[in-house]
Amino acid sequence: SQQGEEDPQALSIQEGENATMNCSYKTSINNLQWYRQNSGRGLVHLILIRSNEREKHSGRLRVTLDTSKKSSSLLITASRAADTASYFCATDRGAGNMLTFGGGTRLMVKP
Amino acid sequence: NAGVTQTPKFRVLKTGQSMTLLCAQDMNHEYMYWYRQDPGMGLRLIHYSVGEGTTAKGEVPDGYNVSRLKKQNFLLGLESAAPSQTSVYFCASSRDGSGIRELFFGEGSRLTVL
Numbered sequence: 212s213q214q215g216e217e218d219p220q221a222l223s224i225q226e227g228e229n230a231t232m233n234c235s236y237k238t239s240i241n242n243l244q245w246y247r248q249n250s251g252r253g254l255v256h257l258i259l260i261r262s263n264e265r266e267k268h269s270g271r272l273r274v275t276l277d278t279s280k281k282s283s284s285l286l287i288t289a290s291r292a293a294d295t296a297s298y299f300c301a302t303d304r305g306a307g308n309m310l311t312f313g314g315g316t317r318l319m320v321k322p
Numbered sequence: 323n324a325g326v327t328q329t330p331k332f333r334v335l336k337t338g339q340s341m342t343l344l345c346a347q348d349m350n351h352e353y354m355y356w357y358r359q360d361p362g363m364g365l366r367l368i369h370y371s372v373g374e375g376t377t378a379k380g381e382v383p384d385g386y387n388v389s390r391l392k393k394q395n396f397l398l399g400l401e402s403a404a405p406s407q408t409s410v411y412f413c414a415s416s417r418d419g420s421g422i423r424e425l426f427f428g429e430g431s432r433l434t435v436l
Contacts, residue, residue: 215364242422244424246425251430252429252430253326253412253427253428253429253430254365254412254414254425254427255427256424256425256426259422259424299364299365301425303423309355309367309370309380310367310423310425311367312357312364312365312366313364314362314363314364315364
C-alpha cells in the first residue's frame with residue numbers, strides 16, 4: 212500500500228498563479244521528499260524536508276511538513292507553463308526501509 | 323556524466339517470452355532500485371540492491387528477478403512475461419541507504435506484453 216497519498220490528483224491553473232499540492236502519509240518518517248516527472252521522463256528530485264523541520268524553501272518552491280497531522284504540502288509560486296508535470300511525494304522511514312511514493316498530482320499550467 | 327541509463331527504452335513482448343532490462347549508473351552509488359509505474363498507482367518498488375552482489379525484494383517482486391554482479395549495473399529480468407507486467411519500468415540509484423537518500427532516476431523503459 213502507498214505510504215504517501217497526494218491531493219489533488221489533478222490540478223489546472225493559469226500561468227502566474229500559485230499551485231499547492233498536498234501529501235498525507237500513515238506512519239512516522241525520517242524525511243519527506245518531492246519529485247517531479249515531466250511527461251515521458253524519469254523523476255527528478257526537487258526538495259527534501261526532514262522530520263524536525265517545518266518549512267523549507269528552494270527558489271519558487273515552498274514545502275511544509277506537519278508531523279502531527281502526517282501531512283506535507285508543496286507550493287509552487289508564480290507558476291510557469293514549464294512547471295506542467297506530475298509531482299510525487301516520497302516518504303523515507305529511515306535505515307532499513309525503502310522510499311515509498313504516492314500516486315502523484317498532475318499539474319497543468321496554462322499559458 | 324550520464325547518471326542513470328536504462329536500456330532498452332521500448333520493448334514489445336509476447337506472453338511467455340523473457341527479457342532483461344539493463345540499468346547502469348556512473349555515480350558510484352551503492353544502492354540501486356527497480357520500480358514500476360502504472361496509471362494511478364504511483365511507483366511501486368520491485369527489487370533493490372544495497373551493494374554489489376546483493377539483492378532484496380520490494381513491494382511487488384513476483385515474476386521478476388534481478389542481479390547486481392557489478393556495482394554500476396542492476397539487471398531486471400522477466401522469465402515469462404505476462405500482460406500484467408505491461409508497465410513503465412524505472413531504475414534509480416542512491417548514494418547509500420542511510421541518512422538522506424536522494425534518488426536519481428533513469429528515463430524509463432516502456433514494456434508492452436501482448
